[in-house]
Amino acid sequence: MEGTVNSSLAKRAVGVTLGAVVLQLLMIVAFSWPAARTAPNDVPIVTAGPQAAAAAARLDRQLPGAFEASAVADEAAARKALADREAYGAIVATPAGPRVLVASAASPAVAQQLTQLGAQLAGAPAGGAVQDVVAADPDDPRGAGFGALALPLIMSSLAAAVLLTFAIPRLGARAAALVAFSALGGLAVAWLAQGWLSVLPGSYAAVAGVMALAILAVSGTVTGLAAVLGRPGIGLGALTLLLLGNPLSAAASAPELLPQPWGELGQLLPPGAAATLLRSVAFFDGAGAGGALTVLLVWAGAGLLLLGIGGLRGRGGDAAVAPEREPALAS
Template sequence: MNQSATTPDRAGQARKLAVIVVGLAAVVVAMLCAFALPSVNSGPHNIPVGVTGSQDATAALSKALSGEEWDVSTYDDEKALTAAVKDREVMGGIVPAEGHLTAYTATAGGAQSAATLTSAATALAKQQQAEVTVTDLRPFPSEDPRGSGFSSAALPMIFGGMIPAMILSRLFPGHAGLRLRLAGGIAFAVVAGFAVAAFLQYGTGSLSGDYLMTSLGLSLGMAALCLTLLGLESLMGMAGFGLGAAVVMLLGNPLSGLASGPHWLPNGWATLGQLLPPGASGSLLRANAFFDGTGGGGSALTLGCWVLLGLALILIADRRGPREAAVEEPGRQPQLV
């Protein structure tokens, strides 16, 4: 009898082990796809650039810049083109003249895109036996000309949302600690956002925008991630937290485009990356730190939606908690008065 009871138990354990092994293998493959595919297919994709000059010159430039690497727009004059670069309508532009080409770039908007445009302008000038001048309208700060500090902000922003959510869930578990977790998540996002901005702007000199605006943007990004993870954990436990963390790490991190800019990723991947908190946080940081907030409205709206999602999940968990407690509470015999 004991042997017959043990056999089904071992069979069940074997099936459970097989499911776990296959599931873990699937996670590893998904991780490989998320990190490898965007890297393998990375490169210039529809980089918006502007050209200006005579009709023949702009037509020749547009033809030279044809292909999936570029998205060419024509402007009336050089002033309009430079304004478009500063307003983030285009990543840069080329202005032809007799025996000379001027390339306008915005390295802070995407270092690799700026380098590619510079290379293209240099090649065109060589073909025309002309001189070329490169003017960087939005460079990185002189203290960090390669933008190393800015690029390194990706993982701190991600872990700045994940780690506090995990710790708060452990320190204040259950429905009784739900509101404390919410308050702690918001407080942490504000404090951490201002601290990270202070370090990057005044410690390393990597940022050059308005400190208050940059800090609030970083706080919004960390709140979007932290509150969403807290909401998932409140509704589904650590399984919900694990699911959210996996999406952030496997998709959000490699698709954020913080170091390269979104135009260096394939179109579909880039769009997905900008809809996730890491990508939206990086784009908002870029806008606030180097472009006076220009072009950051969409990213701020995306992060605001994630914050609202997290709050909604927490609210549902808060409303559901008392009802579940009432159901699970042992029944009482009515007392006679």
């Protein structure tokens, strides 16, 4: 009997070791591959004037498929397109030559690329023919601080979901603690981002609301999956939101800079939707927020629904996360 137990433990150790190696490789690929393959893919821009259309055609010859240009009436319409988050940049014809408009608040990475292209089009030094219509926060001009918010926000929300699942056996109390954590976390993170870090402008209440909804979407999903599936639900939620959600969030770049269709997929997950919604409320007065807001509401609602289903099935408490026990050895 002892030999059988030792053999079983040895097989389990081998299986766990191999699984850990595979997980490590998957995480490295998930986090490194999008960054290594970052490049513009049909980035929406607008043009104003016949000369600007010719400049856009020149861009398409130089970088096929990088930009998707559409024509607007004049410079005012181009500026409105940027302010409404319909485009990342614009090429405007002027008597002195083409001028490029950018919105670095939408994506500093795209704005930097368009700035370099604008200098080439105008034959001027970098930045000489470019105007930033909707600028990023002056304390975070390259968006590094904003992009760095995503990972700790996700990881802390996942950790909270695990803590709530194991520490609070009663489903009703767990749901109440989840909502309270999301609300307080949103207020605290918004204060940190706007006050101490100074990486987000805009209304504190609006930013805090987005943060709270993002936390609820992540924590609620994992807590709900744990209530229905038990421990496997925690792993499933963590892998989906951390392994896929964070590297595909485009928080430090833009969805159009990721390999497709991964950039589009990232916007359907809470981290990507949260990054888009935060940019909209902080820099663009809510323009372009509808889709991202819907995604977060669906995920948050699904998490709460799963909590309810777990309660109805009687798996919302200790049964879902009860520690496994080794079978007793025969004497």
